[in-house]
Amino acid sequence: MAPAAKRALPTLSRIAATTTAKTKPSTATAPPADEAFIHAYRALEREFPEADSHGNGKEKNPPTKAAVALKVEAARKAKSSTVNLDELARGSSLDQSVLTGVRQLISDGERNKAVAVGHSLRKNPATSTIGAAALGVGLLASSGPTNAWPVFSEIANTSASEPVADELYTAAFGALGADAVSILDADIESGRIRRWSAGTLLHVAQKALVRGLTDQARILIAAAQELPSGSTSKYISKELIRLATWLPEGSRRAEIPVTAGTINYGIMGYQQPDVTSRNIGDYIQTVASMGHIIRQQNFSFTGNPEITEFAEELRSTVKPERVVDGPAATLNLFELNRDGNPYQALPEKTWALTFGWYMHHTFHQGFGIPFHKNLRPILLSVYVRYPTMLTPEAIDYLRKYAPVGCRDWQSVALLRAVGVPAFFSGCLTTTIDTVFRRDGEDTRDKTIFVDAPQTGPGESRTQAQTGIRSLSFVENLKLAREWVSHYHLEYKTVVTSRLHCFLPARSVGSSVTFLPKNRSDNRFGGLIDTTDEAFDRIRQGILDKASTMLQTIASGVSEEDVYAKWAEICAPAMAEADAYLASAKLRVLDTQEVARVVSSLATAGLESTDATGNALNVVIDVRKGELKHVPTLVRSIAAHNSAPIKVWIVYVESTDTEREELLAQDLPLPISWISPVASTFESFENSLKHATRHELMLALAAEALPNVETAVFLPASSLIRSDLSALAEQLPADHHLLRAGDDRHHGRASGLDLIRRVASRQGKDNRKALEFIFGTHRELAGDFTTFDPNVMVMNLDRARLENLSGRLIPLILDYGMTYREAINVAIGSNRSELDISWNHAPGYEVQEDPALVNWRDTSKPWSGMATPFADEWNAS
Numbered sequence: 001m002a003p004a005a006k007r008a009l010p011t012l013s014r015i016a017a018t019t020t021a022k023t024k025p026s027t028a029t030a031p032p033a034d035e036a037f038i039h040a041y042r043a044l045e046r047e048f049p050e051a052d053s054h055g056n057g058k059e060k061n062p063p064t065k066a067a068v069a070l071k072v073e074a075a076r077k078a079k080s081s082t083v084n085l086d087e088l089a090r091g092s093s094l095d096q097s098v099l100t101g102v103r104q105l106i107s108d109g110e111r112n113k114a115v116a117v118g119h120s121l122r123k124n125p126a127t128s129t130i131g132a133a134a135l136g137v138g139l140l141a142s143s144g145p146t147n148a149w150p151v152f153s154e155i156a157n158t159s160a161s162e163p164v165a166d167e168l169y170t171a172a173f174g175a176l177g178a179d180a181v182s183i184l185d186a187d188i189e190s191g192r193i194r195r196w197s198a199g200t201l202l203h204v205a206q207k208a209l210v211r212g213l214t215d216q217a218r219i220l221i222a223a224a225q226e227l228p229s230g231s232t233s234k235y236i237s238k239e240l241i242r243l244a245t246w247l248p249e250g251s252r253r254a255e256i257p258v259t260a261g262t263i264n265y266g267i268m269g270y271q272q273p274d275v276t277s278r279n280i281g282d283y284i285q286t287v288a289s290m291g292h293i294i295r296q297q298n299f300s301f302t303g304n305p306e307i308t309e310f311a312e313e314l315r316s317t318v319k320p321e322r323v324v325d326g327p328a329a330t331l332n333l334f335e336l337n338r339d340g341n342p343y344q345a346l347p348e349k350t351w352a353l354t355f356g357w358y359m360h361h362t363f364h365q366g367f368g369i370p371f372h373k374n375l376r377p378i379l380l381s382v383y384v385r386y387p388t389m390l391t392p393e394a395i396d397y398l399r400k401y402a403p404v405g406c407r408d409w410q411s412v413a414l415l416r417a418v419g420v421p422a423f424f425s426g427c428l429t430t431t432i433d434t435v436f437r438r439d440g441e442d443t444r445d446k447t448i449f450v451d452a453p454q455t456g457p458g459e460s461r462t463q464a465q466t467g468i469r470s471l472s473f474v475e476n477l478k479l480a481r482e483w484v485s486h487y488h489l490e491y492k493t494v495v496t497s498r499l500h501c502f503l504p505a506r507s508v509g510s511s512v513t514f515l516p517k518n519r520s521d522n523r524f525g526g527l528i529d530t531t532d533e534a535f536d537r538i539r540q541g542i543l544d545k546a547s548t549m550l551q552t553i554a555s556g557v558s559e560e561d562v563y564a565k566w567a568e569i570c571a572p573a574m575a576e577a578d579a580y581l582a583s584a585k586l587r588v589l590d591t592q593e594v595a596r597v598v599s600s601l602a603t604a605g606l607e608s609t610d611a612t613g614n615a616l617n618v619v620i621d622v623r624k625g626e627l628k629h630v631p632t633l634v635r636s637i638a639a640h641n642s643a644p645i646k647v648w649i650v651y652v653e654s655t656d657t658e659r660e661e662l663l664a665q666d667l668p669l670p671i672s673w674i675s676p677v678a679s680t681f682e683s684f685e686n687s688l689k690h691a692t693r694h695e696l697m698l699a700l701a702a703e704a705l706p707n708v709e710t711a712v713f714l715p716a717s718s719l720i721r722s723d724l725s726a727l728a729e730q731l732p733a734d735h736h737l738l739r740a741g742d743d744r745h746h747g748r749a750s751g752l753d754l755i756r757r758v759a760s761r762q763g764k765d766n767r768k769a770l771e772f773i774f775g776t777h778r779e780l781a782g783d784f785t786t787f788d789p790n791v792m793v794m795n796l797d798r799a800r801l802e803n804l805s806g807r808l809i810p811l812i813l814d815y816g817m818t819y820r821e822a823i824n825v826a827i828g829s830n831r832s833e834l835d836i837s838w839n840h841a842p843g844y845e846v847q848e849d850p851a852l853v854n855w856r857d858t859s860k861p862w863s864g865m866a867t868p869f870a871d872e873w874n875a876s
Contacts, residue, residue: 095130099163102134106141112859114138115843120866122151129160135846137167142858143844144746145174151846157186165193166200169207173365178211188219198224198232202240203363209273210365214248221247246273246343256334258347259302263329263553265293266336266352266375267307269473273340274362278466281500282356283480284429285381288504289353290314290477291434292546293331295322299554303333306474314435314481322434324547329554335473336375339368346374351553353546355381355407355428359389370397376559378549378566380405380542381428383523387752387783390418401563403570405545409525409770410759412577413777414752423573424526424580425545426538429503434543435481436488436508444492444510450501452515463498484508499523506535520762520769528766545569584774587814589806597809598703615644616728617711619674619701621790622651623694626716627658629862631665632876636720638668639876643725648711650674650701652694674704692812695819699808702799709797715790715856719873722837722851732795732832737804739832740792742785743824744844745857751784752777754824758815772815776825784829789820790856791839842868 087097098121105114118135121127132154140148148171155161161168165187172180184204187193193201205220224232224240232240245252252271258264268286270277277283293299294315301308311333336352337344339360354377359367367389371377382404384390390398398404398420405425406412415422447458454460463483468476487494487505494505495513502514519528530538552565618637622630634647647669654675663671674697697704705711712728714720732739743749755776762769799805804826811822840850843858853873859865861873 095133096163098130098134099137102137106138111138111142112843113865115142116859116865116867118151119842119868123866123868129155129158133160133164136171137164139844139846140167140171140746142746143744145171147744147845149175156183157190157192159192161187162192162195165196166203169204170364173207173211178213180211181213181216184208184213184216188216193220193223196223198227198236198240201227202236202243205240205243206273206363207365209243209246210362217243218247243273246340252340253343253345255345256347257303257332259330259332261330262302262332264347264350265303265331265333266341266346266350267333268352268355269335269337271335271337271340271473272360272362272368273343274360276469278464278469279500280463280465280468280476280480280483281429281498283468283476284432284484284500284504285356285427287314287435287477287480287484288428288430288432289355291318291322291431292353292543293550294318295324295434296326296329296547296550296554297323298326298328299550300328300330301333302330304335306472307333307335310474310477317435317437319434319437322543324551326547326551327554341372341375342368342370344372346372348374349376349559350374351376351378353378353380353428355379357383357385359385361386366391367394369394376562377401378546379403380545381407381425382411383407384411384414385522387414387750387756390414390420390752390783395420403567403574405542405570405573408523408527409580410522410756410773413581413773414756416577416581417752417777417780418782421574423570423577425542425573427499427503427527428542429500430507430535430539431542431546432484432504433488433507433509433539436484438488442509444490446491447493447495448486448491450494450496450498452495452497455495458493458495463496463501499527503527507539518760519764519766520760522756522760522769522773524766525770525773541573581774581778584771584778586772586775586807587810588803589809591803591806594700594703594803594806594809598700598706615646616641616725617646617648617705617708618724619648619650619705619711619713620716621698621713622649622654622716624653627651627654627662630662630716631667632873633714633716633718633720634667634669634671635876637724640720640722641724645669645724647671648674648701648705650694650697652697674701695812695817695822696809698819699812699822700805702794702796703805705796706800709795711794711796713789713792713794714852715854717855717860718791719853719855719861719869719876720851721849721853721869721872727838727852728793730793730832730834730838732793732798735830736795736832737798737802737827737830738789738792738794739834740787740789741834741836741839743788744841749785751786751824751828752780754786754821758817758821758825761816768815780828782829786824787827787831788839788841788854789823791852791854792834 085097087100088094092100098117102114102117105111105117115135115138118131118133118138120131122131122135124131132151136148136152136155139151148167152161152164152168152171155164156168156172169180169184172183176183196204201220201224205217205224208214208220209217221240221244224236244250247253256264268289270282290311291314293301294311295318301311332347336346336350338354338356338358339362350372352375354371354375359369361367367386369389370393379398379401383406395418398415403421403423404411404415406415406422407425407427409424412422412424447456449455449458449460451462451464465479468479471479484504487510488508491505491510493513494501494510495515496502496505497515497517499516502512506512514528516524516528526538548569549562549566552562557565620630620633630649637645637647649671651673652675654673659673701711701713710728710731712724730739748754755773759769759773762772807826808819808822811817811825812819817825835851837847837849837851839852839854840847841854841856841858843855850869853869855861855867859867861867861870
């Protein structure tokens with residue numbers, strides 16, 4: 001690839017990333033065609049003229065996103081095909097060049113090709129070890145640690161593991177947890193770690209520390225620091241020093257001084273072994289939280305000298321009307337880290353207002369919850385970012401200190417779905433005006449744009465500040481106070497995309513226009529589009545609750561009484577949440593409407609859906625371009641079965657000619673079709689996309705086969721290698737609708753996370769996003785593991801009885817869900833587990849002798865790639 005095109009690739013990749021394979025619009029234009037964009041696009045255009053499409057920007061209009069995406073894809077393929085030779089030319093070994101190429105493929109989004117490379121090398125005895133290394137790297141990216149580890153285990157504690165030690169231990173710790181210690185100890189004792197790079201030593205030490213293997217982490221840090229200075233970058237050297245501060249003897253775990261007769265009280269900080277915050281908005285929240293203790297006029301402070309001095313500075317600026325009388329108490333102040341507190345040496349009975357984003361993971365090894373055993377949290381203004389944070393231990397912990405005051409309504413619904421009492425409190429930054437007393441008249445007249453396009457006169461700035469990571473805790477608090485003081489003193493008008501600019505600026509009286517990138521972002525429920533009255537109600541509610549709890553703690557009552565008071569004062573908010581959530585229901589089509597739609601199928605002259613006796617019914621899902629491959633699947637079914645089988649094909653785009661051509665082939669099994677006609681979806685929408693029509697046909701499958709009791713569902717891109725009757729015999733349990741295997745996509749296992757992703761796709765319609773969140777969560781009894789509906793056995797009688805089609809169709813139409821997403825949301829945990837041999841996906845795992853091979857979400861056997869069992873497919 002030409003140098004100019006290589007330089008252009010990153011610029012255009014950022015643009016193309018906004019266009020997915022499912023939603024490539026032919027008319028949507030790319031971002032404004034500035035000079036850099038035009039130069040980058042033209043460079044790729046010259047290099048890849050064949051990768052062209054309509055909207056290529058040769059006219060006056062800028063090129064469309066689809067046109068940009070085609071150029072980027074061509075460039076990525078060219079780049080990935082040359083990287084191995086480049087490495088070899090520079091003197092690297094063949095193994096290292098292969099691994100470089102595999103990692104580059106993954107970076108370029110070509111995981112399927114990376115996995116295919118690994119499979120191809122692994123099956124050859126001469127290259128089996130480098131193949132295992134490459135395949136492990138590929139599987140780690142495609143499906144995660146659990147499926148990657150069995151492959152990596154083939155080379156663990158051998159020299160072949162050294163070039164992939166970083167990825168190998170990511171898989172080992174992810175799959176085995178702390179039990180990976182025996183593998184790590186063997187590498188340490190053998191001296192193999194001495195051949196690891198500084199970066200690998202750092203990354204494995206990070207994981208070991210989080211897993212409680214502090215002795216091993218210490219050895220790895222020391223080994224990295226003993227490497228020649230030229231082999232370690234400044235960044236890695238700095239991170240090694242920082243990580244060492246979290247060892248038991250490190251400064252971050254030093255004992256916190258206490259004074260008799262004082263109340264230990266933590267001020268929220270943002271340090272942890274992993275990356276620390278660079279968002280000034282976090283520190284703005286902490287300043288707001290300090291306003292609640294300093295407005296208590298009978299509180300005095302001791303402890304960390306810098307924190308106590310800053311607290312007194314803040315006290316001098318408190319609004320007179322916010323000063324509160326109450327019990328006298330001395331608070332022992334110190335930094336309490338939101339994500340890193342389990343590693344701190346907190347004194348007994350440490351109290352704190354605990355708020356903000358919960359939580360940031362620690363090196364992808366888990367989250368810092370439960371909190372430190374000595375912490376007594378008042379959970380107020382909490383945002384739950386990752387449903388995977390809610391492990392059984394975390395849920396029990398939150399229940400212990402519930403109810404949880406949530407910053408947003410999405411977190412309320414999420415916590416309640418897993419059985420944690422929760423209510424909407426709003427954000428703590430609404431109260432930051434407590435520490436911004438106005439002396440004299442309000443003379444503000446400026447305008448500022450904060451992380452928002454500057455569309456008029458004014459200043460512009462960003463709230464993401466990398467420099468704050470090098471500042472001390474109190475320096476960052478002062479910076480946060482100064483940041484808000486500009487709104488308080490200078491800026492009458494603020495335009496921002498940042499939540500923690502919008503809320504604090506509004507709190508101190510600025511006129512704020514909030515322009516978030518996504519109005520349906522899960523952080524904004526209840527905070528966006530609030531009236532002044534609603535904003536004041538949020539602010540006063542937090543002020544009242546925090547004051548009551550701080551005075552209760554100061555009065556010296558028991559811990560039990562403190563949390564009893566918390567439950568008492570939150571009861572009205574809990575009742576409000578009960579009513580709000582109960583009012584939301586997802587739309588369901590009644591059975592008559594579903595029957596009307598299905599009746600149009602019956603009048604379309606399609607094959608009869610009469611009862612098929614004792615035949616095994618197989619529904620084949622055919623996507624665009626797959627119809628010509630159906631005969632191969634049908635022949636593989638027949639080759640391994642003697643019982644009668646009836647095949648039903650779901651394919652929206654099929655024409656009479658295509659059907660005739662397929663039926664004209666000498667197929668060993670009878671074929672029928674489930675297809676729509678022009679009138680089928682008239683009552684839904686006049687211009688449904690092809691993809692949506694196909695999803696709806698799958699949703700109607702149970703109703704379209706009214707005389708079929710049970711059916712096996714297969715993708716067209718699959719191969720049967722065993723008697724399909726054995727799969728059909730895996731009937732769902734009596735109370736379950738279907739039997740299917742877990743979804744193997746990396747990071748897609750959580751059903752609650754799926755619901756959040758769908759909600760966040762509602763774009764400008766944030767009310768619809770909330771409606772969806774509420775409607776789904778109120779029917780859940782906890783998180784559920786998502787499943788792969790490409791291969792499943794469904795009880796169609798029960799599906800009809802429970803009106804499954806009537807539930808699926810609105811999910812697809814109203815919220816833009818795929819069938820895969822919709823059926824997961826509708827079924828939840830109401831399924832039985834399918835034997836893994838009946839749904840082997842080569843792009844995500846390794847199986848030596850599966851009964852069924854499923855290529856739906858990975859490289860196809862007809863693609864020419866070395867995917868496992870492709871030879872059997874091509875021979876069928």
